Amino acid sequence: MATVVLVHGLYHRPEHFAEVAERLRASGVEVAVPELHRGSLLADTAAVQAAVDALREPAILLGHSYGGSVITGVSGAGHLVYLAAFVPEAGESAAGLGGASSLLQEAIRPGPDGSTRLCPDLAAAALYGDCPPPLAARAVDLLRAQAPGCGRGVPERQSWKDTPSTYVVCARDRAVDPDLQRRMASRCTDVREWRTGHSPFVGQPRLVVGLLQELLASAFWRGERI
Template sequence: MRGGAVLVHGLYHRPGHFAAVADGLRARGIKVVVPELHRGSLAADTAAVQAAVDALDRQPLLLGHSYGGSVITGVRGACHLVYLSAFVPDVGESAAALGGASAQLRDAVVPGEGPDGTTHLDPGRAADVLYDDCPGPLAARAVGLLRPQAPGCGRGVPVHHSWKLTPSTYVVRAGDRAIDPAPQRALAARCTGVREWPTGHSPFVSRPALVVDLVAELLGAVSSRT
């Protein structure tokens, strides 16, 4: 395999949400790095992921979920990009400007009590929007891992646009209740290849084997060309 896989979570999420995928990939001998975001801005999150990529001895596959798509768009040095119902910004675009968030997701956002604009997701609504196709215990664990989100990250604009130079795969989720499938399909047109799964927003929780198989397949294709 090339340089393994770097998995990039979305807003409100943590590296722990990718635990089942990371374990599945490591069981196949694939090195996995899952950086922690929530660093206050898209620029800071991108720098953290870039540092993780630069620390590897070979080019990795970069996978971004939701907001994580904006992050991996600005990172250089990947052998392949995977966008899981993620934002694929072009020049001057931000995730917020691209839109696509469902009414259900917007209704789940709860403003914080402090003056800094921090928000969190209502636990009951988050389970229905993000993890609707997960068994109850898995959904409850995933909701328990969610954390508050500082404002501004979604309005960040990437400096680089790696999808213009790097092979990429977009995974549309036909059953997504958080990001409407129609905008996903429009963004998918910017990528080299497109897959469509009948899952909800978070297949790394509900169907981790799907994600593991995809990453392993794409890394194998890269290795066969080198």
């Protein structure tokens, strides 16, 4: 059975991928959407590794934003998809690569326990600015607090060096600079560019589903070059 693992970014939840997951499952694809927020990049990576290890065959791993740092440290994938995501080299972290845009940084609000939250209005502009307002509002409502330090975590391995990969640049992104995305994309096997904001899985889920179905139908995800 074709399999896909969807890995969300900071402040997000598996529910943000609900529409993508539902459409994939309706087409016969097995989908796993692990919950992150385990307290560190190492713990988040272990959670996704466990999901990959539980599958019956190599999966496509899609990492969004910080989720790119997570999938970079996972072994055993058939193909990696970086969606406006970080692609760290040895010793690099998401924060070290450039981290959040000034708009997203402005949205961050510290909590008394060291965690942070996002200001709803600024989060909507940074993360979902090109999404229909009802979808953006629901996505903002789903956002949760983030433990400190995850974005500064450094992956223990760089899976993109030995696993075929596709990078999707989101050209209208207001959370992660598209030029930074293009630089990171040069580390990947294949590069696409969409005229979307940071979160096309919210506003244009068919784009994400279409890409994953294309890869599942190709030789790419089996580790072969086309």
